[in-house]
Amino acid sequence: MSDPVRPTLAASAAVFRDGRVLLARRGKAPGAGLWSLPGGRVEPGERLAEAAAREVMEEVAVEAEILAVAAARDIIVRDGERLLAHFVVVAHAARWRAGEPTIGEEAIEVGWFAPDEVAALPGTDGLAEVVAAAARLMAAP
Numbered sequence: 532m533s534d535p536v537r538p539t540l541a542a543s544a545a546v547f548r549d550g551r552v553l554l555a556r557r558g559k560a561p562g563a564g565l566w567s568l569p570g571g572r573v574e575p576g577e578r579l580a581e582a583a584a585r586e587v588m589e590e591v592a593v594e595a596e597i598l599a600v601a602a603a604r605d606i607i608v609r610d611g612e613r614l615l616a617h618f619v620v621v622a623h624a625a626r627w628r629a630g631e632p633t634i635g636e637e638a639i640e641v642g643w644f645a646p647d648e649v650a651a652l653p654g655t656d657g658l659a660e661v662v663a664a665a666a667r668l669m670a671a672p
Contacts, residue, residue, distance in 0.1 A: 538605075541620045542583040543570025545665035546595045548627035551645055552662050554652070555591055555638035561608050561616060566654040568622055568661065569593075569638065583623045591632040591641055595625040601665035604657050624665035 545568050546553040554566045569590040573582040580597040587595045601624045608616040632641040644652070646666040650659035 536614045536617055538617045538619050540573045541570055541618050542573050542579045542586060542623065543568040543620055544583040544587050544595050544597060544623045544625040545601060545662050546587060546593060546625045546627050547666070547669050548643060551643035552649070552666070553587075553591065553593060553627070553632055554642055554644055554649070554654075554658075555632075556640035557655075558635075558637050558639040561606060561618070562655045564653070566649075566652045567658060570620060570622070571637075579621050580623060583621075583625065587625070588630075590635070590637045592630050593627060593632050594629040596628050597623045597625045599624050599668050601668055602657075602661045604661065606656065622661045622665065624668040626669070 555569045557563050557565055557567050569587045570583060571586040573579060583597050584595055587593050600621055602622045604620050606618040606620060634641055646662050649662045
């Protein structure tokens with residue numbers, strides 16, 4: 532009998548610049564080929580905001596100022612009834628600080644989008660809702 536799948540904690544960031552949000556088209560599973568927020572696993576002893584900023588830098592070479600938690604999502608990957616993976620992703624609202632986004636192994640395409648354009652993109656589950664929540668935080672006084 533194999534070990535049970537345990538949830539993996541991850542952090543991401545909706546990075547805004549001039550009212551547009553930075554998205555990356557994923558190059559790897561889960562969600563390969565889909566638009567998503569840059570993010571990844573939280574390392575042991577790392578705070579969520581630190582992980583989000585680090586992952587944005589590693590994935591797309593952008594320095595971001597993490598402002599607040601925008602949403603949390605479960606990403607559950609199954610093969611029929613078999614559970615393959617379970618990620619708990621804490622998404623943050625963030626402000627662009629420096630750097631131009633670049634592509635790589637994890638992000639095969641990057642772009643800046645108006646929040647109302649996100650729902651029309653082939654994106655990860657709940658992406659438009661998370662971006663909308665982050666945009667509301669960015670607009671708050």
